[in-house]
Amino acid sequence: AQSVAQPEDQVNVAEGNPLTVKCTYSVSGNPYLFWYVQYPNRGLQFLLKYITGDNLVKGSYGFEAEFNKSQTSFHLKKPSALVSDSALYFCAVSARGDDKIIFGKGTRLHILP
Amino acid sequence: ETGVTQTPRHLVMGMTNKKSLKCEQHLGHNAMYWYKQSAKKPLELMFVYNFKEQTENNSVPSRFSPECPNSSHLFLHLHTLQPEDSALYLCASSLSRVRTGEAFFGQGTRLTVV
Numbered sequence: 001a002q003s004v005a006q007p008e009d010q011v012n013v014a015e016g017n018p019l020t021v022k023c024t025y026s027v028s029g030n031p032y033l034f035w036y037v038q039y040p041n042r043g044l045q046f047l048l049k050y051i052t053g054d055n056l057v058k059g060s061y062g063f064e065a066e067f068n069k070s071q072t073s074f075h076l077k078k079p080s081a082l083v084s085d086s087a088l089y090f091c092a093v094s095a096r097g098d099d100k101i102i103f104g105k106g107t108r109l110h111i112l113p
Numbered sequence: 114e115t116g117v118t119q120t121p122r123h124l125v126m127g128m129t130n131k132k133s134l135k136c137e138q139h140l141g142h143n144a145m146y147w148y149k150q151s152a153k154k155p156l157e158l159m160f161v162y163n164f165k166e167q168t169e170n171n172s173v174p175s176r177f178s179p180e181c182p183n184s185s186h187l188f189l190h191l192h193t194l195q196p197e198d199s200a201l202y203l204c205a206s207s208l209s210r211v212r213t214g215e216a217f218f219g220q221g222t223r224l225t226v227v
Binding site: 034036041042043044045047049090092100101102103104105106 | 115117119136146147154155156158161169203205215216217218219220221223
């Protein structure tokens with residue numbers, strides 16, 4: 001069965017510093033991996049995805065993520081955090097040919113001014 | 114605006130009521146999903162429809178009844194709910210079987226069962 005782990009409930013980062021939000025996954029076969037962001041009282045917004053190809057994926061708002069097959073990880077990163085990046089971030093995984101998209105429990109990111 | 118519209122945005126219902134949530138997308142997607150998001154649990158996948166056929170029921174109680182009349186519309190019929198069913202219900206759509214596309218989410222319906 002597919003699963004996603006986000007080990008941190010909350011991450012605090014000072015504005016201007018680099019940020020990392022961690023994600024590890026478990027899936028049979030090759031994965032599709034996604035990051036989403038959720039602002040208060042809103043649905044989820046897509047940030048980026050890994051399907052195949054280059055392990056470093058660039059997405060919206062300056063975010064990027066690195067697929068590491070040996071560590072089964074897909075950590076979200078940004079070189080310089082903004083206060084407006086404060087939100088709830090979800091990692092998600094799907095197995096190829098499967099209808100299901102399984103989400104992690106989410107990590108709340110606080111960017112401190 | 115993601116192209117996925119959910120109505121109503123907020124709903125308060127008694128335990129004996131019957132109500133329905135609606136989701137609509139005109140993105141040309143073939144797969145549609147219902148997720149439940151509550152304060153103490155991660156996003157829970159409830160149902161998946163692919164080309165109008167239900168392909169996933171994640172052990173959801175029968176008091177939740179989905180309906181997908183076409184690839185653009187998805188409903189969640191609610192009856193005799195419990196207070197613990199209070200949550201944010203999110204609809205999403207994607208290209209079939211996530212082969213090439215990510216899921217697009219609606220803004221959700223905030224459901225309160227009293």
